[in-house]
Amino acid sequence: MNSKSKLLNNIGNFVIFIGPSLIAFSCVLLIPLIYGVYLTFTNYSPIKLTYEFVGFSNFQAVFTDKEFWQQFVKTLGYVFYSTIFCNVIAFLLAYLLTSNIKARGFLRAGFFTPNLIGGIVLGYIWKFIFANVFTKVGDALGYQPLMTSFLTHPDRAIIAMIIVTVWQYAGYLMIIYIAGFVGIPQEVQEASEIDGATGFKKLCSITIPLMVPSFIICFFIVISRGFMTYDLNLALTNGQPYGSTRLAAMHIYQKAFQANEYGIGQAEAIIFFATVAIVAVSQVLLTKKFEVEA
Amino acid sequence: MKRRLFAMFLMLTVVTMLITACSGTTTGTSTSGTGGDAVGSTGSNTDKKAVKITYFNTSAEVNTMFENMFKRYNEIYPDVTIELIPTGIGEGQQEKLQSLYASGNAPTFMNVDPANVIEYEDHLLEFTEENAPWLSLAADGAVDGGTFGGKVLGAPWSVQGYGLLYNKRVVNEIFGEGNFDPKSINTRDALQAFLEKCEAAGVPGTMLHGANWSLGGHYLTLVYAVQGPKTSDGTGFIDKIKAGTVNIEDNPIFQGYMDTFDLLAKHNYNKADPLVGDFNKDIQAFGEGKCATFFMGDWAWTTMVTLENVDQEYGFIPVPWSNNPDDYGNTEVVMVLPKFQCINKSQSTPEQQQAALDALAWMLSEPEGQQFFIDAGFYMPYKNVRDDVVYNSMTTSISEYAQRGKTINLGCFSYISGDAWTETGNLMLKYLSGAINRDELAQGINNYWKSVK
Numbered sequence: 001m002n003s004k005s006k007l008l009n010n011i012g013n014f015v016i017f018i019g020p021s022l023i024a025f026s027c028v029l030l031i032p033l034i035y036g037v038y039l040t041f042t043n044y045s046p047i048k049l050t051y052e053f054v055g056f057s058n059f060q061a062v063f064t065d066k067e068f069w070q071q072f073v074k075t076l077g078y079v080f081y082s083t084i085f086c087n088v089i090a091f092l093l094a095y096l097l098t099s100n101i102k103a104r105g106f107l108r109a110g111f112f113t114p115n116l117i118g119g120i121v122l123g124y125i126w127k128f129i130f131a132n133v134f135t136k137v138g139d140a141l142g143y144q145p146l147m148t149s150f151l152t153h154p155d156r157a158i159i160a161m162i163i164v165t166v167w168q169y170a171g172y173l174m175i176i177y178i179a180g181f182v183g184i185p186q187e188v189q190e191a192s193e194i195d196g197a198t199g200f201k202k203l204c205s206i207t208i209p210l211m212v213p214s215f216i217i218c219f220f221i222v223i224s225r226g227f228m229t230y231d232l233n234l235a236l237t238n239g240q241p242y243g244s245t246r247l248a249a250m251h252i253y254q255k256a257f258q259a260n261e262y263g264i265g266q267a268e269a270i271i272f273f274a275t276v277a278i279v280a281v282s283q284v285l286l287t288k289k290f291e292v293e294a
Numbered sequence: 295m296k297r298r299l300f301a302m303f304l305m306l307t308v309v310t311m312l313i314t315a316c317s318g319t320t321t322g323t324s325t326s327g328t329g330g331d332a333v334g335s336t337g338s339n340t341d342k343k344a345v346k347i348t349y350f351n352t353s354a355e356v357n358t359m360f361e362n363m364f365k366r367y368n369e370i371y372p373d374v375t376i377e378l379i380p381t382g383i384g385e386g387q388q389e390k391l392q393s394l395y396a397s398g399n400a401p402t403f404m405n406v407d408p409a410n411v412i413e414y415e416d417h418l419l420e421f422t423e424e425n426a427p428w429l430s431l432a433a434d435g436a437v438d439g440g441t442f443g444g445k446v447l448g449a450p451w452s453v454q455g456y457g458l459l460y461n462k463r464v465v466n467e468i469f470g471e472g473n474f475d476p477k478s479i480n481t482r483d484a485l486q487a488f489l490e491k492c493e494a495a496g497v498p499g500t501m502l503h504g505a506n507w508s509l510g511g512h513y514l515t516l517v518y519a520v521q522g523p524k525t526s527d528g529t530g531f532i533d534k535i536k537a538g539t540v541n542i543e544d545n546p547i548f549q550g551y552m553d554t555f556d557l558l559a560k561h562n563y564n565k566a567d568p569l570v571g572d573f574n575k576d577i578q579a580f581g582e583g584k585c586a587t588f589f590m591g592d593w594a595w596t597t598m599v600t601l602e603n604v605d606q607e608y609g610f611i612p613v614p615w616s617n618n619p620d621d622y623g624n625t626e627v628v629m630v631l632p633k634f635q636c637i638n639k640s641q642s643t644p645e646q647q648q649a650a651l652d653a654l655a656w657m658l659s660e661p662e663g664q665q666f667f668i669d670a671g672f673y674m675p676y677k678n679v680r681d682d683v684v685y686n687s688m689t690t691s692i693s694e695y696a697q698r699g700k701t702i703n704l705g706c707f708s709y710i711s712g713d714a715w716t717e718t719g720n721l722m723l724k725y726l727s728g729a730i731n732r733d734e735l736a737q738g739i740n741n742y743w744k745s746v747k
Contacts, residue, residue, distance in 0.1 A: 046396035047413050131570060152504075152569035152727070241569045241727065242506070242720035257389045259713040260413065 040267040045260055058267040067243075068251055068268055072275075075248040078158060079226035082165045086222045087215070089170045094177030095203075108178070111171035119168070123235020126164045127151065154244035157237050161245060164236060165226065173218045180214030181207070212291045219283055227276045248272050344373045345649040347642070350394065350401035351380055352387045352410075353633055355596055356670050360405075363666045367653060374649050400641035403650040405633050408708030411440065411448045419639040421446040425651055428659035436675035438525070439631040439705055448634025451658055452672040455610065455692035455701070456512055456591030457627035458500065462607040462687075464583040468495040479611045480619040482554055489561040492586040499561030500587040501580060504726065505571035510719020511710075512628075513555065513589065514739070516613065517548045519704045520623035528706025535743040543736035547623075550615035552732055558589065559726055568726050573597065581605055589613070591628075592688035595671065599686075609691040612700075622702075629692065629701035631675065717742050 040058050044051040062068060097108050114122065130150040138146025150160040184207060192206045230249040233239070239246035239254075246254065252272065256265025351360050357380040364376040379394070379401055381387045391410070394400055400417065411418065421429055421440075429437055432450060440448030458479075465474050468491060479485050489499030502509065518528040534540035542548050562568060563585035564576070577597045580588040581604025588594070598604060614624040635658070637650045657663040659676060667674050673689050685693065695701055721738040724730045730738070 046392040048416070131572065135567075148567040149570055152567050154729075240506075240571065240723075242723040242729075243716070254713075254716075257386070257392065258711075258716070260711070 036266055037270060040263055040270055043263050045262050047260070054263065058263040059271075061261075061264045062267050062271060065255075065264070065268070068248075068255075071246050071251045072248050072272075074158065074245075075227065078161060078165075078229075078247060079223055081162050082169075082226045083219060083222045085162065085166045086169045086173055087218055089166060090173035090218065091177050093170065093174040094181055097174070098178055098181040108174070111174055113171065114168050115172040117168075119229075119231030120235045122164060122168055123232045126160070126167075127236050130160055151237055152241050154241055157241060157245045161229075161233065161236060161247075164232060165222075165229070168232070169222055169225070173221065176214050176218055177211070180211040184210050209290070209292045212287060216284055216287045216291075219287060220280060223283055224276065224280050227272075227279075343645065344375070345645055346375045346377065347402035347646050347649050347653070348377045348379055350391060350404035350406070351378060352391075352404075352406050354381050354387070357381075359666055359670045363657060363663065366662070366666075367656060370656075371652075374653065376653060395641070398641060400638045402642045402646045403635060403637045403654065405451070405635055406448075408439070408448070408631070408634060409711045411634055411636055412442055412709065413711075414636070414638075415442060415447065417638055417640040418447045419637040419647055419651075421449060421637075426655070428655045431659050431676050431678050433675040433677060435703075436631060439708065440634050442708075448636050449654060449658060450631045450675050451635055451667065452631070452633060453629060453675050453692070453696070454591055454593055454632045454673075455627050455629045455689075455695070456589075457610040457612055458587045459580070459590050459594065459608050459688065460587045460611055461580060461583050461585075461605055462609055463605045464497060464586050465492075468492055468497065468586070476609055476611045477625070480614055480625045481617040482550070482557065482614050483617050485554065485611075485614055486557055489557065489586075493561055497583075498563040498565075498585040500558050500589065501563040501576060501585045502558055502568065502589055502726065503571060503573065503576050504564060504569040504723060505573070506716050506719025506723055508571075508589065508719075509722035509726065510717070511707075511715030512591070513551070513613075514718055514722055515704065515707055515710065515715070516615075516623065516628070516702070517542070517545070517551050518706050518710075519628065519702050520547050520551075520615065521545075523622060523703055525703060525705025525708075528703075529709050532706065532709070532743060535740055536746065538740075538744060541736065542739050543733065547615060548736070551613075552735075554613060554615055555725075569723055577601065578604070587611065592686075592692050595686045595688045606687060608687045610688070610695065626700045626702045627692065627695045628704050629696055630704040630707060714742070714746070 041053055041055060042051045043054045043058075093111055097104055097111075101107070117125070134146050135149055138144070138148075150156045188206060188210070189202070192202055197205060228249055229247055230253070233245065233247050233250050237245040239250055248268075249272075252265050252268045254265075255268060256262050259265075349360065349364070351357060357378065360378050361380075364378060368375055379390075381390060388410070391401075391404070391406070395414075395417070406414075419425075423430070426446075426449070429446065429449060436450040436453075437446055440446055440450055442448075460476070466472070468474075479488055492499040518531055521527045521531040531540065531545075535542055559565070559568070563579060564570060574597065576588070577594055578601055579585065580590075580594075581598055581601055583605060610627045612623070612625055612627055615621070616624060619625065635654055637647055637654070639647060642650075657666075658674075659678065661678075661680070664674060664676065664679055668680065668683050671686060671689065673685060673693055684690075718739050721730070721735050721742070724738075725732065725735045
């Protein structure tokens with residue numbers, strides 16, 4: 001009797017505390033995801049009155065969509081370089097800003113600010129900088145590569161995307177790395193110093209191994225957000241020049257809503273989702289291996 | 295214990311709020327779905343049921359015009375309320391319309407692109423002589439533009455045109471006041487001589503806007519439209535490319551327009567960095583007279599009026615594609631019906647459809663309704679429009695070509711989806727930047743059309 005009422009009590013508690021978020025999660029994430037998978041097997045279009053099952057033909061179409069795979073590879077490259085540069089710069093900034101440098105608080109706030117500006121606004125700001133400021137500087141210096149806008153050449157436009165991404169996220173990651181630096185136990189540091197480890201040696205053998213949790217989070221943030229970049233892409237390049245900077249998310253959007261190939265777009269989105277999930281999870285598992293206890 | 299009870303109470307409130315919020319929206323949609331909900335009736339119309347209808351507008355620059363129009367309409371006919379669903383420039387308009395349809399909240403009537411009329415064909419109400427007698431007032435050929443598969447599904451309401459805009463002040467300075475006759479540009483050689491004279495005077499001859507909608511949606515579309523004066527000439531040509539029986543590179547009109555394109559690219563004001571594609575910057579440069587001509591349409595005016603220290607007088611010259619002045623397209627500029635008014639029948643009641651028909655009749659064919667469009671600077675293709683209206687110089691130039699019958703029928707444009715001009719436009723940009731040659735461009739265009747079902 002007592003155990004039964006306890007069980008009921010537990011279930012009641014569960015429903016009341018987890019219920020609301022579970023409902024919200026199902027409504028906006030779980031159900032759409034499952035329904036999305038279902039739609040990949042149909043020729044659904046919001047415009048058409050009826051739709052029917054088409055089996056795997058949408059997935060077949062994805063594998064023949066050459067442009068999707070080109071953009072997919074391009075997205076991988078974009079994510080790779082963004083992750084490397086974001087983390088290297090964020091780590092260096094955090095390293096500098098935890099040492100005894102002047103105006104530390106001000107500099108930290110300054111580097112963090114870009115992250116408070118949304119991707120769309122950031123995109124427009126940098127579009128102006130690349131198109132108008134850099135070109136003016138190029139004209140003034142007579143330096144040929146700067147005279148034309150970064151955004152009108154396919155390779156340079158991707159570089160521009162990476163620059164802005166690094167600018168956006170480096171400050172954010174820096175905060176996480178600072179927390180990591182501060183969290184290293186004082187006694188371990190002192191012990192290493194007594195053992196004669198200084199400077200670079202201390203960084204490699206003590207600081208970095210103890211900061212692996214920070215690395216896991218920071219890599220995860222840039223990788224997952226990098227794959228899903230859409231707002232910055234839209235505002236900065238909008239796929240220009242000539243569609244060469246359409247990252248995977250934008251290509252999917254274009255396919256589904258502008259070419260009205262909803263099923264194919266959805267199938268591409270599912271494949272893309274699987275890839276992002278695999279990359280992100282394996283990154284976490286892999287980096288977790290380097291975790292050490294102080 | 296007390297604390298736990300309080301926490302439970304809090305969570306319960308959240309749950310109830312969630313549930314009530316959800317049910318709130320469902321009742322909301324169901325009423326708007328059935329529509330025609332009775333609101334207090336007024337005055338003499340006591341026996342008439344009040345009707346609420348919605349209007350979806352894709353001409354984002356004139357949202358306020360429609361708002362004022364509907365407010366006035368409600369003053370005259372208090373039993374009809376029209377709710378505007380506005381959209382912003384560059385704000386996923388197609389996606390918004392799709393989601394309205396998919397969620398069962400389709401607007402009763404709407405102002406959309408020709409391509410949408412085809413996409414939504416099954417949902418739209420056909421205009422007939424019985425339900426829309428006022429369409430007989432439309433200018434010759436205007437209704438044809440809104441006819442798809444033998445059915446009139448879209449009511450025309452504005453006319454736009456494009457070609458090579460020229461800045462009259464700049465050209466007069468180069469050629470001397472009154473010495474330039476736009477009719478003299480009727481061959482590619484004449485255009486070349488004109489551009490070279492401008493260049494010799496130190497003014498770049500022309501400007502190409504480095505965006506895919508301009509080069510793909512407007513320039514390349516000329517190739518299809520000039521195949522013949524009938525809409526079916528253009529669409530038939532596209533169908534042949536799709537079927538693989540014709541390759542675009544074998545078509546003399548394509549080659550002709552590309553030769554002209556090379557010429558324009560050579561005298562392009564944006565030559566150093568052709569793909570910047572900053573609309574405001576280009577309009578500003580053209581308005582300030584930094585180049586003599588600009589491949590653009592009369593919609594440029596709406597941006598031009600927002601700028602300071604720019605010229606006011608412009609005119610159009612054709613884009614000739616051959617050296618024979620008698621060829622179709624060499625003395626004409628493009629005239630297009632860029633938007634249509636459509637009524638939804640799949641998700642609205644007969645009363646709502648009737649209310650929308652009445653509202654359209656008032657907007658498009660009665661003087662008071664037309665005045666709203668005229669005040670906003672639109673050139674309406676209706677025979678009963680006031681004839682004492684003074685339009686801006688760009689629209690005036692287009693209407694002069696229309697009066698002389700010197701317009702290119704861009705009917706086939708209606709059958710080209712937005713995807714077509716982004717994809718082929720991107721190829722044109724590649725060609726302009728020199729990343730591909732003309733053969734590769736032609737191959738790309740052929741392949742695009744073959745990939746479209």
